[in-house]
Amino acid sequence: MAGRISDYKNLYISESLEKNILTFKEIFKNDVTFRIKHICARKTVPFDAALLYIDGMVDSTQINEAVIEPLLEMDIISDFKNLAEYVEKQLIFARDVKVKTEIAQMLEGILYGEALLLINGSSDALMLDVKGFRTRGISEPENERITEGPREGFEEAALLNLAMLRRKLGTPDLCIELNRIGGRTNTAVFVCYLGTLVNRKILRKINESLKSIDIDGVLDVNYIIEQISPHPFSLFKTAGKTERPDVIASRLLEGRIAIIVDGTPMVMTLPYLFCENFQSDEDYYQTFLLGSFGRMIRYFCFAISIFVPALFVAITTLHPEFLPTSFLITVMQQRTAVPFSIVAETLGMILIFEILKETGVRMPQNIGPALSIVGGLVVGQAAVEAKIISAPTLIVVALSGIAGLMLPRLRAAVFYFRIIFVILASLWGLYGLFCGVILMVMYIIAIKSYETDYTVTLNRISLQSFKDSVWRAPWRLMKTRPFFNKNIIRQRKK
Amino acid sequence: MKKLFILLLLPLFFCSCRQKPQEYLITAIGADYDGGLYTLYFEAVIANTEEEGQKREIITAKGRTLLETVENIEKQATLPLLTSHCGVVAVGKGITRTKLLGIMRYCKENRDIPLSIQFIKTDNPEKLLKTEPISSISVGYDLVSIMQKSNKKLSNRLFEIYKSQSPVLPKLTLTEKGYYFD
Numbered sequence: 001m002a003g004r005i006s007d008y009k010n011l012y013i014s015e016s017l018e019k020n021i022l023t024f025k026e027i028f029k030n031d032v033t034f035r036i037k038h039i040c041a042r043k044t045v046p047f048d049a050a051l052l053y054i055d056g057m058v059d060s061t062q063i064n065e066a067v068i069e070p071l072l073e074m075d076i077i078s079d080f081k082n083l084a085e086y087v088e089k090q091l092i093f094a095r096d097v098k099v100k101t102e103i104a105q106m107l108e109g110i111l112y113g114e115a116l117l118l119i120n121g122s123s124d125a126l127m128l129d130v131k132g133f134r135t136r137g138i139s140e141p142e143n144e145r146i147t148e149g150p151r152e153g154f155e156e157a158a159l160l161n162l163a164m165l166r167r168k169l170g171t172p173d174l175c176i177e178l179n180r181i182g183g184r185t186n187t188a189v190f191v192c193y194l195g196t197l198v199n200r201k202i203l204r205k206i207n208e209s210l211k212s213i214d215i216d217g218v219l220d221v222n223y224i225i226e227q228i229s230p231h232p233f234s235l236f237k238t239a240g241k242t243e244r245p246d247v248i249a250s251r252l253l254e255g256r257i258a259i260i261v262d263g264t265p266m267v268m269t270l271p272y273l274f275c276e277n278f279q280s281d282e283d284y285y286q287t288f289l290l291g292s293f294g295r296m297i298r299y300f301c302f303a304i305s306i307f308v309p310a311l312f313v314a315i316t317t318l319h320p321e322f323l324p325t326s327f328l329i330t331v332m333q334q335r336t337a338v339p340f341s342i343v344a345e346t347l348g349m350i351l352i353f354e355i356l357k358e359t360g361v362r363m364p365q366n367i368g369p370a371l372s373i374v375g376g377l378v379v380g381q382a383a384v385e386a387k388i389i390s391a392p393t394l395i396v397v398a399l400s401g402i403a404g405l406m407l408p409r410l411r412a413a414v415f416y417f418r419i420i421f422v423i424l425a426s427l428w429g430l431y432g433l434f435c436g437v438i439l440m441v442m443y444i445i446a447i448k449s450y451e452t453d454y455t456v457t458l459n460r461i462s463l464q465s466f467k468d469s470v471w472r473a474p475w476r477l478m479k480t481r482p483f484f485n486k487n488i489i490r491q492r493k494k
Numbered sequence: 495m496k497k498l499f500i501l502l503l504l505p506l507f508f509c510s511c512r513q514k515p516q517e518y519l520i521t522a523i524g525a526d527y528d529g530g531l532y533t534l535y536f537e538a539v540i541a542n543t544e545e546e547g548q549k550r551e552i553i554t555a556k557g558r559t560l561l562e563t564v565e566n567i568e569k570q571a572t573l574p575l576l577t578s579h580c581g582v583v584a585v586g587k588g589i590t591r592t593k594l595l596g597i598m599r600y601c602k603e604n605r606d607i608p609l610s611i612q613f614i615k616t617d618n619p620e621k622l623l624k625t626e627p628i629s630s631i632s633v634g635y636d637l638v639s640i641m642q643k644s645n646k647k648l649s650n651r652l653f654e655i656y657k658s659q660s661p662v663l664p665k666l667t668l669t670e671k672g673y674y675f676d
Contacts, residue, residue, distance in 0.1 A: 321606065336541065
């Protein structure tokens with residue numbers, strides 16, 4: 001029994017309508033939503049056809065008005081060269097009509113919401129674009145809320161997403177390529193880029209990677225990211241993800257490539273640079289002074305979130321001389337009755353913070369604040385009073401956790417490096433921590449995102465390279481695109 | 495993966511073993527020499543729970559050499575000694591110039607003792623350290639604060655005097671009303 005569309009490659013329909021209907025009936029024998037509508041027009045010459053579609057995925061009004069009515073009402077002549085071509089060009093009014101002969105292509109269309117018109121006496125069939133499935137509608141992305149700037153977000157239907165993108169980029173230079181990935185889902189994956197700005201070498205590599213994917217199904221863009229990532233085990237993201245069309249448009253204008261997957265509002269962009277982890281969409285929609293400040297705060301928070309717990313462990317256990325006496329006495333006092341070592345306490349608190357965060361995300365919106373109060377305040381306070389944990393550790397972990405929330409794109413890196421640094425600091429103190437920092441910097445520098453150095457914008461010290469990485473320069477100073485793209489037009493302006 | 499997980503957990507146990515439950519926070523050191531023996535007085539503060547507050551102790555030990563005396567102090571102490579926050583070394587009448595240089599060398603070579611530790615002279619270091627602190631948690635920190643507020647430039651910190659072959663130390667006089675520098 002064939003389960004994949006590719007199993008029907010090189011199989012063609014015959015001229016017999018009855019035989020063709022039987023073929024499709026056999027293919028969809030277990031699908032109750034599969035519909036076959038027989039059309040028998042007898043106004044002039046006998047004309048027999050059948051319309052095949054999946055219920056719920058097509059617009060029935062369009063089927064009636066653009067296909068069935070014209071076929072039944074119009075005078076069909078008999079002196080045509082090609083029956084399918086005649087019907088396509090002169091009888092029906094569907095948005096888009098394609099002539100198909102291969103069964104695999106027909107199945108692809110039917111499963112994508114199109115209707116198939118089989119005509120008796122023709123070995124060509126017509127694929128009619130009468131898609132009409134319901135979508136969620138355009139709304140603001142929950143995870144990328146901003147106070148200023150465009151509010152629309154992508155949704156699950158890729159074609160709608162492409163239209164939203166096209167509306168932002170009014171240029172024929174926008175190229176959109178279609179790939180089908182997933183042996184059983186046959187998901188439509190669109191590769192978008194601006195033809196004159198894209199780096200062809202990167203594009204070729206991405207296309208090769210996409211073609212090499214062998215997977216049963218693609219339900220989200222992350223299925224593809226993990227398959228084509230050059231560093232699949234990297235703690236840092238090497239592909240960008242967003243739900244905002246404005247972000248995708250801005251990335252395409254920088255010469256990047258966007259990949260839109262049907263069925264998910266998340267769109268990926270490649271290549272992805274380290275500095276993008278610290279960028280927010282809002283940086284560009286408010287004054288550059290505010291945008292730059294916000295960006296520098298994010299770098300600072302990254303440092304706080306990964307180093308502060310480790311510094312606390314190193315200083316309190318191995319380098320108490322760094323602490324002012326009064327603070328040292330406070331820490332000692334607080335820790336007198338606590339049964340755990342500082343490192344166990346810190347690691348435990350980090351894990352508890354992650355549990356609370358995860359629970360808060362999964363909870364319904366109206367329970368979230370209550371959970372924060374119970375988890376954060378009540379349990380935290382009670383644990384300190386019961387001498388299970390000490391107040392300084394709680395403060396340090398909370399500070400680090402809150403700073404980490406500023407960087408949602410670095411969630412994995414922040415979590416793992418925080419723990420690694422705490423362990424290094426507990427074993428070798430500040431020496432361990434500094435060695436860890438050096439190794440982390442080397443690790444970041446060694447990452448490549450599709451032929452592009454991950455830290456390309458930070459590698460050289462110049463105002464132009466820092467203009468959109470460390471701070472957000474005013475638009476009049478943003479003269480060139482990022483450095484990763486040497487082969488294309490560098491100047492942003494005419 | 496299992497091995498990695500165990501490796502990640504190991505430090506927790508090792509660090510727990512190494513973790514000191516409580517420490518003597520040494521705030522001042524007194525030193526004297528009499529009858530062929532060194533006497534050291536360590537003013538130690540133990541940080542108890544918030545409700546109990548801090549406890550102050552003077553740990554005393556004698557020995558033929560400076561190192562032996564320090565070892566005896568360590569033996570006597572029931573908790574580990576934390577000398578990184580020590581503020582003052584008060585030397586008594588019995589400490590001659592050569593012995594003072596030996597104490598300074600020991601302080602310099604002990605990496606835990608800060609280089610900013612201040613040296614003073616006094617008639618009776620034991621009596622000085624056993625008086626009740628006035629404004630802070632220990633006599634040692636009281637002395638540091640008095641010296642900080644002093645108008646005179648004392649130049650008695652370890653890094654200022656350890657190269658000198660005949661260091662001049664400020665003299666502290668202890669009276670019934672308190673103490674003052676000459």
